């Protein structure tokens with residue numbers, strides 16, 4: 001294959017995780033791809049801060065300097081719709097493949113980005129946008145090549161699930177538990193996104209567009225976060241066998257999707273009852289395959305970095321023909 005040059009947009013929890021993982025697994029990756037993966041440039045907001053990368057890696061806050069490098073793949077691990085979308089469009093225009101972890105951008109602009117990538121015959125991969133380290137995009141993409149997905153029920157925000165577990169197990173309040181999630185690198189830069197359900201909403205939209213291959217009407221999505229839950233209820237209800245879980249539900253009927261994002265009380269019989277801490281759980285019901293359950297880390301540095309690097313390997317294992325999920 002030769003070597004692959006990668007530009008990283010963002011060097012926070014996810015971006016630095018991707019950098020570290022590629023460094024750590026360089027030998028294995030080089031063998032599997034018959035070529036090395038080189039991080040040639042890193043985009044940050046504040047380029048006056050010294051980053052832990054060698055001197056020959058360009059660190060800049062200017063996207064044009066990044067794209068002036070010989071780059072094959074751009075990995076987006078920055079925050080928000082813009083400037084990420086504009087940067088990725090520029091990269092696609094230049095013939096770069098794209099990998100993104102940025103769910104807010106992808107919920108709003110994923111449809112457009114996929115179309116643009118098809119036109120330019122490059123790949124767009126976005127496994128890290130939904131359920132952190134759990135390979136839900138790849139699983140559903142495979143399923144829908146034969147099946148119709150009719151229902152998805154899932155815990156998709158690791159921070160909320162961690163908070164609810166901590167409130168119950170340690171009897172602490174929401175804000176104290178949130179601080180723990182922030183220290184562990186689970187929460188969004190603005191954690192309102194986690195606790196008010198926006199992050200799960202973005203993920204729900206991404207899944208809905210994947211299963212229906214249609215744009216989702218955002219106005220039809222019902223969204224609530226976990227902030228209205230009282231700590232005493234979380235504790236007292238658990239004594240009666242009820243756990244509060246923040247659950248996304250997608251129901252697909254005649255090509256139309258209904259999406260809800262809300263906290264619910266579930267009992268021991270429910271398959272998401274035991275999904276605890278930062279874990280996410282995804283129940284996928286499809287026409288011929290019945291119900292699948294995926295569970296694993298829904299946030300955090302290395303699980304998220306792992307699926308980003310898996311996307312990278314996927315692109316070059318399937319080259320030169322393009323795979324757009």
Ligand SMILES: NC(=O)C1=CN([C@@H]2O[C@H](COP(=O)(O)OP(=O)(O)OC[C@H]3O[C@@H](n4cnc5c(N)ncnc54)[C@H](OP(=O)(O)O)[C@@H]3O)[C@@H](O)[C@H]2O)C=CC1
Nearest residue numbers: 010011012013014044045046077078079101102189299300
């Ligand atoms: N944390 C997680 O577990 C997961 C996060 N994600 C998604 O991955 C993305 C990154 O998350 P995370 O690493 O946690 O976030 P962080 O806040 O830790 O890091 C964000 C990085 O992006 C850089 N950045 C932000 N805005 C800009 C901009 N406008 N121009 C250039 N650089 C910018 C920051 O630069 P600087 O360092 O100078 O501030 C920082 O390096 C987000 O979209 C998030 O939703 C997806 C899955 C899991």
Ligand SMILES: N[C@@H](CC=O)C(=O)O
Nearest residue numbers: 157158159187188299
């Ligand atoms: N803040 C998000 C990070 C992963 O997507 C979460 O907690 O799930």
